[in-house]
Amino acid sequence: MGLAVLHSRGLSGMDAPPVTVEVHLANGLPNFNIVGLPEAEVKESKDRVRAALQNAHFEFPARRITVNLAPADLPKESGRFDLPIALGILAASGQVPSDKLKEYEFAGELALTGELRPIRGALAMTLKASRDGRAFVLPLPSAAEAALVKDATIYPARSLLEVCAHLTGQQALTLQQIETQVDIRSFPDFSEVKGQRHAKRALEIAAAGNHSLLMSGPPGTGKSMLAARFPGILPPMTDEEALESAAILSLTGGFKVECWKQRPYRAPHHTASGVALVGGGGTPRPGEISLAHNGVLFLDELTEFARPVLEVLREPLESGRIHISRAARQAEFPARFQLIAAMNPCPCGYLGHTNGRCRCTPDQVARYRGKISGPLLDRIDMRIEVPALSESELTAAADGEPSSDIQSRVVNARQRQLARQGQPNTILSPQEIERYCQLDAAGAALLKQAIGKLDLSPRSYHRILKVARTIADCAGKSDISSDHIAEAVQFRRFDKNQ
Known part of the structure; x- marks a missing residue:
């Protein structure tokens, strides 16, 4: 009888719990069983492993084979367990030595030829494996992203034969090197946008403080154009932020090494479901809000989303995380995204337009805007109008500031926030707001007046203070004045004026 024990990793949300792969060969009628709560794709590995071993000219034991994937619950x-199962069979049957198996963790899907195919979640698994002090053997296409984990030891392999040659000492695998050459994604430039100075100013403030923003205006005024350029003015990602975002994208197989340190920009269609936005499924996967972690989630035509779909954004907008509970599984994903949304002012879209084309009744307009609930609207920091351009603005040459100039001011404002409180203004707690958002006498009087006239909720009050703090940071001021409060109040009033 033969027994081999190998190490691998599973996936449960963002976690990658260790999985011990035990392979036992016993006398009896030839049989191949996999136990340990395997799902369909794991059960099917029996056929892939058998064909891969035979095509790689190994002997497939005509014995009773039992594979246990522990823990059983x-x-x-x-298909990531294909490689450790195949190696376990070879080690248990004495075709490869088993003395070095404990030094490695293995993951990879096998083709019938014995070639290794990429797996999803390689980066998330490596984050955990590196803490246990073991090297990780991965398919070549997955090794590049896994090597982004600092101090991780990654061995890329093209095939089962290469892994076996490494274990037998015939030809060692080469350590994966970190890919330092990346293609910097070029977002469209703000200099191409004509007019809309107020909207550009709002987007600069939103970028500086990581605030959410809702734009309302007629069709063709540049809302989508502005949103597409917004990621280009955000501060560069830190190593920690980049690793978090890359690990989430790795869970869906959507991470590309050449996009390392580029802020995610997600723009789901308005037909997306609630599960598509927040994540879920029988095996919980991250949704759009998690895929946009540390980046931008742009929701165009906001009022065309189903209202129940929009309501799922309320909790993650506050907490920056999403908890997914299903009957058999629970998972938690980070979701610290920056929401940029756009909508029309009425069903036809031309309310307030100079062409006078709108014929929507007040009742129709109210029902249209009612698709966005008050609690959700209250959680959006800034709300602005994007009006139609005048004839002179439309025909004039574009002369706006380039994104690089705006980004430099955004970076300076963000650095002030990090030096003062260690985080962007948008996630300040109520206690921190009291500490860092002190007002002068004129500013306090103006804000008190705004609370009475606009009937502000406590949440709106706090968000105005956060935005005012960001405006002061953009101006290089340590104190919040009445001018900063006045501008912050204006960024929450478009729904009151229409």
């Missing part, structure tokens, strides 16, 4: 999914 953790569901196992995907």
Whole structure:
């Protein structure tokens, strides 16, 4: 009888719990069983492993083979266990030595030829594996992203034969090197946008303080154009932020090494479901809000989204995380995204337009705007109008500031926030607001007046203070004045004026 024990990793949300792959060969009628709560794709690995071993000219034992994936109560999914199962069979049958198996963790899907195919979640698994002090053997396409984890030891392999040659000492695998050459994604430039100075100013403030923003205006006024350029003025990502975002994208197989340190920009269609936005499924996967972690989530045509779909954004907008609970599984994903949304002012879109084309009744307009609930609207920091351009603005040459100039001011404002409180203004707690958002006498009087006239909720009050703090940071001021309060109040009034 033969027994081999190898190490691998499962996936449960953002976690990658260790999985011990135990392979036992016993006398009896030839049989191949996999136990340990395997799902369909894991059960199917029996056929892939058998064909891969035979095509790689190894002997497939005509014995009773039992593979146990421990712990038994953790569901196992995907084809990542193909490689450790195949190696376990070879080690248990004496075809490869088993003395070095404990030094490595293995993951990879096998083709019938014995070639290794990429797996999803390689980066998330490596984050955990590196803490346990073991090297990780991965398919070549997955190794590049896994090597982004600092101090991780990654061995890329093209095939089962290469892994076996490494274990037998015939030809060692080469350590994966960190890819330092990346293609810097070029977002469209703000200099191409004509007019809309107020909207550009609002977007600069939103970028500086990481605030959410809702734009309302007629069709063709540049809302989508502005949103597409917004990521280009955000501060560069830190190593920690980049690793968090890359790990989430790795769970869906959507991470590309050449996009390292580029802020995510997600723009789901308005037909997206609630599960598509927040994540879920039988095996919980991250949704758009998590895929936009540390980046931008742009929701165009906001009022065309189903109202129940929009309501799922309320909790993550506050907490920056999403908890997904299903009957058999629970998962938690980070979701610190920056919401940029756009909508028309009425069903036809031309309310307030100079062409006078709108014929919507007040009742129709109220129902249209009512698709966005008050609690959700209250959680959006800034709300602005994007009016139609005049004839002179439309025909004039574009002369706006380039994104690089705006970004430099945004970076300076963000650095002031990090030096003062260690985080962007938008996530200040009520206690921190009291400490860092002190007003002068004129500013306090103006804000008190705004509370009475606009009937502000406590949440709106706090958000105005956060935006005012960001405006002061953009101006290089340590104190919040009445001018900063006045501008912050204006960024919450478009729904009151229409």
